[in-house]
Amino acid sequence: MKKIAVFLFTSVALQNIAAQNLIQAYKDRADMVTQANISNNLQEFSNLGVKTTGSTANTDALNWLKNKYLSYGYSSSQMVEDPFSFGSTNSKNLVITKTGTLYPDKYIIICGHYDTIVGPGVSDNGSGTSILLEAARILKDIPTEYSIKFVHFSGEEQGLIGSNHYVNNVAYQGNTRKLDIKLVFNIDQVGGQIGNLNNKITCERDTGGISSNNAASNTATQELAVCTGLYSPLQTSISYAYSSDYIPFEEKGYTITGFYEYIKSENEHSTDDNLTNIDPVYVFNVGKAAVGALQHFAVASTSNNNNLQVNETPAKDPLQNIRIYPNPAKDMITVETEKSKQFSIEINDMAGHLVLSSENQNRINTSALQNGVYTITIKTSAGNLTRKIIIEK
Ligand SMILES: [Zn+2]
Numbered sequence: 001m002k003k004i005a006v007f008l009f010t011s012v013a014l015q016n017i018a019a020q021n022l023i024q025a026y027k028d029r030a031d032m033v034t035q036a037n038i039s040n041n042l043q044e045f046s047n048l049g050v051k052t053t054g055s056t057a058n059t060d061a062l063n064w065l066k067n068k069y070l071s072y073g074y075s076s077s078q079m080v081e082d083p084f085s086f087g088s089t090n091s092k093n094l095v096i097t098k099t100g101t102l103y104p105d106k107y108i109i110i111c112g113h114y115d116t117i118v119g120p121g122v123s124d125n126g127s128g129t130s131i132l133l134e135a136a137r138i139l140k141d142i143p144t145e146y147s148i149k150f151v152h153f154s155g156e157e158q159g160l161i162g163s164n165h166y167v168n169n170v171a172y173q174g175n176t177r178k179l180d181i182k183l184v185f186n187i188d189q190v191g192g193q194i195g196n197l198n199n200k201i202t203c204e205r206d207t208g209g210i211s212s213n214n215a216a217s218n219t220a221t222q223e224l225a226v227c228t229g230l231y232s233p234l235q236t237s238i239s240y241a242y243s244s245d246y247i248p249f250e251e252k253g254y255t256i257t258g259f260y261e262y263i264k265s266e267n268e269h270s271t272d273d274n275l276t277n278i279d280p281v282y283v284f285n286v287g288k289a290a291v292g293a294l295q296h297f298a299v300a301s302t303s304n305n306n307n308l309q310v311n312e313t314p315a316k317d318p319l320q321n322i323r324i325y326p327n328p329a330k331d332m333i334t335v336e337t338e339k340s341k342q343f344s345i346e347i348n349d350m351a352g353h354l355v356l357s358s359e360n361q362n363r364i365n366t367s368a369l370q371n372g373v374y375t376i377t378i379k380t381s382a383g384n385l386t387r388k389i390i391i392e393k
Helices: 024-030 035-047 056-072 126-139 161-171 214-231 247-251 280-298
Strands: 079-086 089-098 103-113 146-153 180-187 200-205 235-240 256-261 323-325 332-336 344-349 354-359 363-365 372-380 383-391
Touching: 024 214, 024 280, 035 056, 035 126, 035 280, 056 079, 056 089, 056 126, 056 146, 079 161, 089 126, 089 161, 103 126, 103 161, 103 280, 126 146, 126 180, 126 280, 146 161, 146 280, 161 247, 180 214, 180 247, 180 280, 200 214, 200 280, 214 235, 214 256, 214 280, 247 256, 256 280, 332 372
Parallel strands: 103 146, 103 180, 180 256, 200 235
Antiparallel strands: 079 089, 089 146, 200 256, 323 332, 332 363, 344 354, 344 372, 372 383
């Protein structure tokens, strides 16, 4: 629902980002986004008509989304509707959860609205919707350390009503934070205009509202830009976040980032936001960038899956079931090793100095450690697993 002119921040320094290298498995999965699927999703979204919040077409779009997820192999129990109302209007957000292997209670939210206004909204926001679907299809059987929620909001065009409802009834209940969300990654209006040179995407960071979450958003947005360069042919521009579904999250202090088209089509909220005017190749390229970045943020498995087919499950990593928690930790860390009875644990500081070691102990007393970032290595007969941990007292 963006209406304000965008002023771009130029030459944001990327060099101070920790080296973020291409991961071949991530690239292979980003390349599993197909132009045919993107175009087909856009066509079907267009065919649903004007999906005004609360309309029959809006409900039809919700059902279309649910059927898509079922067709990718997600179960009904992974899909939760979040109904909301305003005045006499009723609509629903749709939330699909894929559980993480290491941090099942910490979420990466990838979101975009599916309601439209005046026109079929093929760019605003059939584009983001189509990309979420491709990401969900491709990552269905890929283990990720963090849980992922694919969230399709409604009521966006009436003023972020669906996302506001979700944040204030699901993510938060009163002043109680219910959902531990690592990052909200919003995709809204990335359709471009056919005929334009659509070779760049705007990566949006949080520069306003609550200020305590701005630095984390800046970091995530720069990582988003790096991923875009690694996993898609697109160039990037960093700008600021405004007027879309990440804002209610920002207002609660969560970390946000987003994609938005760089050269504006100016077709939004009109009958011109249609299949004829959109640039489907641009959506395809943004889709690759999004699948690359989502794997980075959710820490997807890096084992190669070239031969992974829809009905095959990936080879199980013997270290995958090791859980280390809490993280951040205070005086105690628990290490769950499902299989291994014989194991040793080493904790090193970031300079590489060994600060703690133990053998066959699942509970590690960390009360002597100062606040800071460390690495913990669990050594088993099946191999070694190293994770970053934070001590925060
Ligand atoms: Zn929009």
